[in-house]
Amino acid sequence: MTLDELQTNDIVVIGTGYVGLPAALMLAKAGHRVIGVDIDENIVRAINEGVLLVKGEQLQEIMDEPTVRENLKAQSTPCEADVFIIAVPTPLDKTNKTANLKMVVEATNSIVPYLSEGNLIILESTVPPLTCRKVMTPLIESSGLKVGSNIHLAHCPERILPGDIFYEIIHNDRIIGAADSVSRDMAATVYSSFVEGELLLTDDITAEFVKLIENTYRDVNIALANELSSVAQSLQIDAKGAINLANRHPRVNILTPGIGVGGHCIPIDPWFIQQVNDQNSRLINTARVINDEMPRKIVYQIKTATQNIDGPRIVAIGAAYKANTADIRESPSIEIVRLLRSEGYEVNHFDPLVDGMNFPTTMTDACANADCLVILVEHESVLRELDQHEQDILNVLGIPLILRF
């Protein structure tokens, strides 16, 4: 398949959320006719009305382009196409810490009636190694077609950073994994229509593993920073100061400790490595445990700092899983507030970036009648406000206590 042939053909994107919608937009912008398929009727309606539910100014600009409005349509069931891209959630089964592939299975089954010879299926969802071969291939072959022979399958995991999707989807290098070279080349053709980063070709199992390695690398390094922070605290020294000094070594680059790890990827993907090889994932497992313990440790610090106040009233700021985003998935700050409330603490929780959680008026007003302000997520706008109004805030607090982590 050449790029010219693809230009006139249809691409169906199954699952038009954080990952699928930006891909659909970029492909439509590049001139492909794209059908976004989502089981959520609100998402289907929003796409057809040109409204973006995933936040991002530049993505809305792309959505507003006449070519994109013309090329991108949405519907709730699949249809025939040349290329099918699957970008559905792969959540963690929290009981046994393994990937729940139910939605990948459902999405794959949903396209089987529409498959025909020469089609390409691309899985963008993050999955444990061997998912393409052991889970998807048998489902696709139930159509009577043979993967790697007269139908093609590739895994092209997504690496975008929520908050900077537009830049990253174009400029990041992209892993293109498939068991055979025809599937690989076809998938590379699809992504070459909008990716300016390098297309890195490999096999499907390596591609599945690489995506997990990336997030596990982050998780383990964050766990190291968090562990060092706990040790520094026991020594009553400033953890961030000590880490900054250690980072002056030319070959040391320790990350910043925090309140825990959140989002849809980092707290989840390392478990997908452990599930395929438990015995050799001891460090990965320990890092997960350390990071998952952080909300409890932060709660302990808040309780210690407020122990002399009878029934402390707390204002907590930040619900997103990290600074400067509105994404609250797996957010440690939400867990911290939940734990505090479960122990009877009165907590008012705000996040100016999260819908429905903004301050009624100002941050200073939100602190009136409270004893203590806890900054859980350091959004730039929150730090600016704190910088400008710190004295006013201290004046309205019952006790002049501002905790930052």
Ligand SMILES: NC(=O)c1ccc[n+]([C@@H]2O[C@H](COP(=O)([O-])OP(=O)(O)OC[C@H]3O[C@@H](n4cnc5c(N)ncnc54)[C@H](O)[C@@H]3O)[C@@H](O)[C@H]2O)c1
């Ligand atoms: N969000 C990120 O930043 C990010 C980054 C890299 C990788 N990923 C991975 O990408 C995958 C998708 O994540 P997401 O963040 O886009 O999820 P999401 O929840 O934002 O979007 C997924 C969409 O799929 C739809 N869906 C579910 N089952 C469907 C089906 N059978 N048919 C049609 N639509 C269906 C849902 O309604 C939803 O709109 C996951 O595997 C995730 O781990 C996410």
